[in-house]
Each structure stands twice: as structure tokens, then as C-alpha cells.
Amino acid sequence: MVVLADTIGAQLPRACRDMFGAVRAAAGDDVVLASHLHNDLGLGLANTLEALAAGVRVVSSSWLGIAERAGMTATEQLLFLLARHGDELLGAGATPWWTAPDLTRLPKIARRVSEETGVPLGVTTPIVGTGVGTISTGTPFVHPRLFQPYDPAEVLGIEPEVLLTQMASARVVTAVADRLGHRLDPEQTRAAMAWAKTRAFRTSTAVVDDTAFAAYLDGLTRTTRTSR
Template structure:
């Protein structure tokens, strides 16, 4: 559609797009519009708008800053000064606080799940696990979460963060405890406080029998 309009309107006409996300395609369609020569695009922080919202400003900025060659036709550039992507998470949190629209664990780019690790793959091959480095690109510090999916590496890392060094038997015991607690409580993420209490008992019991 954008290519047809561009062809019919001619190069002297500045085209704009204003796309909503009813089918979940607002980001893809906005990028397609840019690649077809559209030079003004409407967006909103966190995608806030009527119905299913619009293309989210933070997502659009991120995609254009990271991969302009995939989104723009020819030698076009989207700005005179490239955005500082490390400011996206803070701005999104501010918008969420003012509007009351929460950031979810699955919100792309700025959600609470960005930078979290709950399986062992990121420890071994982070490039296979995530499409970009959240710390290097967005300034988001990685945070290891203990869940029912916890591997030995995850258990060891969370225990170390809480001040405990575990041996092999302790790691296996902690893994079993984590899986059992997650299923018993119906919550995937295990709170640090609960795990710290368990580790205190585990390490005391081990030291008393040694």
C-alpha cells in the first residue's frame, strides 16, 4: 500500500503513517512504511492509545537505532543525532508511573523481564539466548532469577549473590527445593528472601554433619 501511494503521489509529497496495533503488526507495518519512503511516523510511549494501542515509541527508536539499514530506503537516516538508548528504560518507567500503565515482564525493550536470566543457556552461549546485550545497549544490569527451570549454574549464581558458596550436593538439593517450591506455591519466580532462608538452613545442616 505504501509503495503504491508513494508511486502515485510522487517524490515531492511527504507521506506519514499513523498505525494502530489491533493485529499486533504496528511495528512491522511502520518499518515497512519507512522502507517505502514514508518520512513521518506516529507512535506513543508504551504503545498507549485507543483499542490495542499504536506502535511503541521505545520499540521504534530501538529498531531504527540498531538496524537503520533494514528499515530505511537508500541512504536515508532517521535523525540528526542518534538517540541514547540507555535512556529508554528510565523514560519508560517514568511514563508507566505517570500513566498507571504497568511495564510487564514480556514488554519488549523496556519490560521488567529484559536482562533477566532464569536458565543456564545465557551463561554458556549468551549470543544464542538474546538478540542484543541489554547491559551494553540499554544499560540494564543482568539479573539472575531462581525459577522452577533453574539449572545448576542458575542455583550457583543466585546462591553466590546471596552470599553462599555451594558444593555439588548442596546445588542438587537446592535445585530440588526450588522446583518443589515453585510448583507448591504456583509461582515461577522464587523470592530471594525465601531462598536465603533455605540456604541458611542447608549450609548449617551441612556444616554440622561434616
């Protein structure tokens, strides 16, 4: 086995592909190639995929990408891609495991790793981040397949959660109000949407919490009933 490493995380994908391709051609089929690629330029995963395309069959990764400096290829991201796009990445008929991984376990394992290590899960962390499955705009209500590349509930077991933010549309406001037990008419919906956007900008907090919105809706619907 020959391990090729980018321990400073400086390689670009083209250079990585050329490096592994050249060694693969020179080493012959009896040599197993392995990769160990860091993520200082945010290219650890892309470079690992290039290495796999060049014939590497042993890769280094770590949960949440935990490693020195900016870390390395994240295990959960690599597993997800191999499970969902194995034929494209490894070639048709490739068998990277005896039993395919249960992707619904990825978020649970990631949360456990986060708890044990103190490394937080970010809102925008792919696959296992706290923002996966959240909805804050109207697009998924109208064109769900244009909103995300996979269904988090079906693939990862993450149920969708509608969040009220400064980007709220009428559909988002209606959905959150329904969850809180309020049925709004069009006029109330417009008023609630304006309130949510104003509050988010005034408090410099993107997400309007349910408690504050519920209190506002109580007053809104009570005032509307009284005026009628």
C-alpha cells in the same frame, strides 16, 4: 503531506506495504507520506516498518504503545530498531535524525511514562519490560550470544539479574546462592535446585524470592556442616 491510517488495526503487513507502495508511486516525490497505524492484531510495529520501507518518512507512535484499544506502534521499540538497524530499514546512508538517540534513556523514560499514566510495564514488554536483562536458565552462562539479540547492559544500561525460577539450572542456583553469600558444593546445588523447583510449583509462583531462598540455604549449609 499525505497521512495514511489504519485506525482499526486490521491490516496485515503485505497489504500495508502494497497500500503505501501504490500511493508512493502515484503521488510522486514531492509528496511526503505519513503513517498512523494501530496495533489491534499486534502488527502495528511490523506495519510501520513496511511503511518506512515503502518510502514513508513521518510515522506516528506513542510511548508504551498507549492509544485506543490495543494501542499503536511503541515509540521505544521504533527508536531502538531505527538506531540499531537504520541502514536495513531505511537504506544505506539514511539520516533519520541530527543526533542519534541515547538508547540507555529508553528504559528510564518508559518507567516515568508508566508511573505518570498508570500503565504497567510487563515482564515480556520488548526493550523496556521488567524481564529485559533477567536470566533464569543456564543458556546465557554457556552461550550468551545464543540467549538474546543484544547485550542489555551495553545497549540499554540494564544490568543482568539472575532469577531463581522453576526453570533453574545448576548454574542459576549457584549464581543466586553466590549473590546471597553461600558457596554450594555439587550435592548442595542439586538439593537446592530440587527445592526451588518444588517451591515454585507448590506456591504457583515462578520466581523464588531471595528471602525464602536465603532461609533455605542457611538451613541447608548448617545441616551439611553438622552432618560432616
